[in-house]
Amino acid sequence: MAGLFDKSEQKNRERVQPLAARMRPRSLDEFAGQQHFLAEGKLLRRLLKSNRISSLIFYGPPGTGKTTLAHLIARQTESKFFSLNAASCGVKDVRAVLQQADNELAASGRRTILFVDELHHFSKTQQDVLLPDLEKGTVIFIGATTDNPYFALVAPLLSRSQIFEFEPLSSTDLISQLHRAMSDSERGLQSTGVTVEDEAFEFLAKGADGDVRRALNALEVAVLSVTDLPVDEKVVSLEVAEESLQQKSIRYDRAGDEHYDAASALIKSIRGSDPDAAIYWMARMLDAGEPPRFIARRLMISASEDIGNADPHGLVIATAAAQSTEMVGMPECRIMLAQACTYLACAPKSNAAYVAINEALHDLKTQEVLPVPKHLKDRHYQGAKELGHGDDYQYPHNAETGWVDQDYLGVDRTYYRPTNRGYEAKILARLQALRNSTAEAEEKS
Template identity: 45%
Template structure:
């Protein structure tokens, strides 16, 4: 149910959820086209579809719990928060974790306590909540716990890593997904046709193929798509018929490298690296090249990529093809020497070599088995015959006694044990996996 249109001490411009109904003609297109109701909201059917929790809450049924809205940029986190605040006796208090600190938090909570005395409930919306440090997040706990505020935190980062466990346990995590191509095209078409908030007054002529291109290259981020559309339309002069005809080159120029943008220190960076390694392990050369390109074009450090290739060359190829390490190491050294963009060639070559190389994790399994025994027998002394008798005292104590020099005594390979007592005969490596006997290797 829409909230009452009452003015109070606590209704400040930034706190007013009805700002959704106000259009600032100077605002970016993405902001002007922000959905004003669930009917205008596109996507996220898994949480706002018929009968789903968020729909019931937006429509005014039930108490709103504190929530962390987790999803990529441009998926509707801020809009959903504002729609949730569009209720009777509810005020919306937005903060940005980039611009605010503990001082601003305390001021917002103090206002919420005053509002509570007048039977107004506060939805405290914190954009990019992952930017708050532990102390700043801890400052929220008492107000969330006693119900002074309902916290709506928006984040593009995994809350498991970026939100304090104590705060996370008091919030419901709502996961939002990137919009698909058809959904973004629908929103772009809406912006083109809207005369009040959109671009209709500019008479844009954008072919369906170019709208599809915008949708594909926006990475599921509606804001990127709408911003690129606005830039493209504004950059074209009207023709004799008043229409602004947008073609492929204009769309490509408007998109720039934004279609590859991602946080090089965030979770997605490591997700891409994981996809590359898993594709290589699975000997899928096409997928490996794709993920490599995503990393490179997204601006990943090429040396970081080279390090990952070196690790895989030993961990997942290893003795099945010892040249894999040579290829990976060479690619790493060349990358350090020449840098991007030319480094994409040695990195691609190493990627293709590793993808088609035979796979073996023998080295990893053998070491892990040996490490397990090493941990369990950490106090077992080195056998005397394997110790060096550096001083006469050490020699008199039996250091080196019984050691047989294999170059002069070939029989020592079979006759002399090199493992400590209790581990004699232990095997970490199957001789057949090495291509012969470990004794002959």
């Protein structure tokens, strides 16, 4: 009777769980289709088959299966399972679980999985508490985090763990999960008799941004909202789906990898002359609360690093946008930033000035520092003339062309190599003309 009661109680608990919890995969094979690293032949799958699981870090956005996979691993390895949330537990809680795990291992030889969700909330001290038991193998540690572990976790913990990155589910995968929920009579919503239109499925899948939990819970809200209607009106339309999906909150950590990844995507889109991609990444940063001053600084840097003298106006426009941003602020400064962003993306590109300064700095660090040629030295202080400083210097403005053939470095080196793009093509032509005239003069002499 006790067994029957337990099963009945479990079913009652499942009925009150949200749809996303009820529809969790029940086997590794069922889960494998959601994340590539669990496919047949992959490292994690091999470790599970050989029962050689050690410490794992699951890193990825919400609703991609980190907690679910931890439970499946516990079932696969027949391990005792403890779950903590780093946002609400302390060192005392961690030590208590570790002690129980040690007792369990000594008494029965059975290993324990300690799953810590939101691991990035653990302080350095709390992370350090785990290390001795991880080293001894007392527990199989599984940590889940939405933050980049290389930013959030201490090096000793990283070195003792295998890191697996979870990817957001594609819209196609999410639509498949939604159809599965609607056709499942045991755990899903088939018994409601509700029909879901294809447009509603597509909207929920796209609006969930790869978060299967969000997609399934929104589907459940939509279905329950029409369940009590007449039979011919039990339909989840696009309009019903739109009402059921909460306004999404863009995942963005201004101190972590989301910040750096978005900034990188912005600059690389400008460099690649794609104004549409550039404006999208900038919009994402602004919408997530990125300080517009930071974006303005990045645009100024790109104006010199990626556009340079191919379009000298790029730096002027980027600087004007930065100044306008300081004076106007959000939301209006988004317009100036958008103007600068799209201008830079569409401008001809050259990194010749950027390369030139880097090569010159490299030579200063790795080669003998060149002395200033005597004819270029300052002769405006007392005694300079007696030392011969500035002797034989030729003043270019006195020449008819405004240029004279004169050595300004003391060695034959070339750092600035203009491209043949945009305004820089004119610079290239002028330099070539000057060099040709020098070569002709040498031939005549």
